[in-house]
Amino acid sequence: MRILLIAGMPGAGKEELLGVARSMGVPFLRMGDIVREYHASSGTDLTVGAYASAQREELGKDIWAKRALERMDGEVFLVDGCRSMDEVRSYRGLSDDVRIVGIYAPPSARYERLVRRGRDDAPRSPEEFEARDRREMGWGLADVLALADVMILNDSDLESFKVRTAITLEALL
Numbered sequence: 001m002r003i004l005l006i007a008g009m010p011g012a013g014k015e016e017l018l019g020v021a022r023s024m025g026v027p028f029l030r031m032g033d034i035v036r037e038y039h040a041s042s043g044t045d046l047t048v049g050a051y052a053s054a055q056r057e058e059l060g061k062d063i064w065a066k067r068a069l070e071r072m073d074g075e076v077f078l079v080d081g082c083r084s085m086d087e088v089r090s091y092r093g094l095s096d097d098v099r100i101v102g103i104y105a106p107p108s109a110r111y112e113r114l115v116r117r118g119r120d121d122a123p124r125s126p127e128e129f130e131a132r133d134r135r136e137m138g139w140g141l142a143d144v145l146a147l148a149d150v151m152i153l154n155d156s157d158l159e160s161f162k163v164r165t166a167i168t169l170e171a172l173l
Helices: 014-023 031-042 048-059 063-069 085-094 107-117 126-138 141-146 158-172
Strands: 002-008 028-030 076-080 097-104 150-153
Touching: 002 014, 002 085, 002 141, 002 158, 014 028, 014 076, 014 097, 014 158, 028 031, 031 048, 031 063, 031 076, 048 063, 048 126, 063 085, 085 097, 085 141, 097 141, 097 158, 107 126, 126 141, 150 158
Parallel strands: 002 076, 002 097, 028 076, 097 150
Antiparallel strands: none
């Protein structure tokens, strides 16, 4: 099985990449969906992010990868939201063909996108945005991005990003 791990800071363009993958017929899962699913059934008063961190501390840094692995099959599978090298190692335990696809977007663009998106976890201030970035990097996301096999730049218009993404995915499939 070829596994493509998608890594990017919040607002970098991971969801847009998934849209391109969907149009190409590439199966995928979002690690964030798994986290939110477990969070919803936990009954905890913790925020989703705090719950994710607590689970990593209690059950190991690769707990979310282990839970994702249970849901994967096929020749090629894309995983959105890889956040640490511990998770990367978990996926490499399943397959010898694991590639990291990083997405980079400037912080100012990511902040604007997150605010515009309007989800429950959207930052209410630049300080909250920076705190979220620090939390993500504290989980190891910066290491994953630094060791990406390929990096897609998302610093212009959406259509250009989608074209770059399609070309990159085609090359990796």
